[in-house]
Amino acid sequence: MARVNVYYADHFVLPLPDGHRFPMAKYSRLRERLSAEFPTLRWGEARPASDQELALVHERAYIAAVAEGTLAPAAQREIGFPWSPAMAERARRSVGATLQACRAACAHGGLAANIAGGTHHAYADKGSGFCVFNDVAVAARLMQAERARRQPGRARLRVAIVDLDVHQGNGTARIFADDESVFTLSLHGAKNFPFRKEAGDLDVPLPDGCRDDEYLAALDHALAELDRRFDADLVLYLAGADPHEGDRLGRLKLSFDGLEARDRRVMEWAWQRRLPLAFAMAGGYGNDLEATVQVQVNTYRVALGYHARWQALAATPATGSGTGGWQNAAA
Numbered sequence: 001m002a003r004v005n006v007y008y009a010d011h012f013v014l015p016l017p018d019g020h021r022f023p024m025a026k027y028s029r030l031r032e033r034l035s036a037e038f039p040t041l042r043w044g045e046a047r048p049a050s051d052q053e054l055a056l057v058h059e060r061a062y063i064a065a066v067a068e069g070t071l072a073p074a075a076q077r078e079i080g081f082p083w084s085p086a087m088a089e090r091a092r093r094s095v096g097a098t099l100q101a102c103r104a105a106c107a108h109g110g111l112a113a114n115i116a117g118g119t120h121h122a123y124a125d126k127g128s129g130f131c132v133f134n135d136v137a138v139a140a141r142l143m144q145a146e147r148a149r150r151q152p153g154r155a156r157l158r159v160a161i162v163d164l165d166v167h168q169g170n171g172t173a174r175i176f177a178d179d180e181s182v183f184t185l186s187l188h189g190a191k192n193f194p195f196r197k198e199a200g201d202l203d204v205p206l207p208d209g210c211r212d213d214e215y216l217a218a219l220d221h222a223l224a225e226l227d228r229r230f231d232a233d234l235v236l237y238l239a240g241a242d243p244h245e246g247d248r249l250g251r252l253k254l255s256f257d258g259l260e261a262r263d264r265r266v267m268e269w270a271w272q273r274r275l276p277l278a279f280a281m282a283g284g285y286g287n288d289l290e291a292t293v294q295v296q297v298n299t300y301r302v303a304l305g306y307h308a309r310w311q312a313l314a315a316t317p318a319t320g321s322g323t324g325g326w327q328n329a330a331a
Helices: 025-037 060-068 073-079 085-108 135-150 170-175 212-229 256-272 289-314
Strands: 005-008 042-045 111-114 159-163 182-189 202-206 234-238 277-280
Touching: 005 025, 005 085, 025 289, 060 085, 085 111, 085 135, 085 234, 085 277, 111 289, 135 159, 135 170, 135 234, 135 277, 159 212, 170 182, 182 212, 202 212, 212 256, 234 256, 256 277, 256 289, 277 289
Parallel strands: 005 042, 005 111, 111 277, 159 182, 159 234, 182 202, 234 277
Antiparallel strands: none
16 A cells, blocks of 8 residues: 655754744654654655746745845845755755655645645745745646646646645735636634735634634635635645644644644545645644644644545546546646
């Protein structure tokens, strides 16, 4: 049985000053937990995204400034990280991991993951909010380009981005504002960062203190609306841990069980439509690092269950043919 492909770059450590609030250690800790608890995962080192791949979304002058460390001080402050060669390399590999996860999900069916990623605050011409390049935007564009090269007469790949980080994916929304082939759905804290939101295709602002029942009802409604308005071929899911009640930047009050139910709803929605799904971990800033990691471990547990369904379906002969019982619309 095929394993879930997971791509990592946690050994490319971004050097940060003492007291910096970004929890860099969460990535290596997550990989330790996943390796110990889910031995059937198939691990792959993230490769760096190339200039050509990044330029599907980002301005070339911005790509060069990140590579060379020539961003203006204000632009570097907006990203929130000090520049270093390691920062630039890690940013490329964070994108590369999502590209690899998308290719794996589309080639084999089922689910694949980036152990980091979800850098949805990055715009075409700038970074913001701990996001240098926008991995899901680059991935959506690259998967569209690769289908067009393989099958030039086929309709453009349609990508649904389901963003359940607690912060609105403002960069992603702006990048795809006039693109009917990509649908951006975001559930986020109404009063949280970014304080100036961008208009996505479907934005669901939530009040401070929002708990499981209210959140899950909003998600059910949003997924139904997405289904009504958009016929997807591929799902990119940002499974943020920061809606958790213990997150210091989240302001929502979801429990571990509520977040696991959230993951099941998204993966069930994709499964029912036989849509390959690639997911990234996005934000998580728990007062207790282990709580953030536990939210993300739970996401992988759910994903493994849905991937097993995909593999069972692929092994079942379709009526009237000797091929597998599913057809991959994203291929």
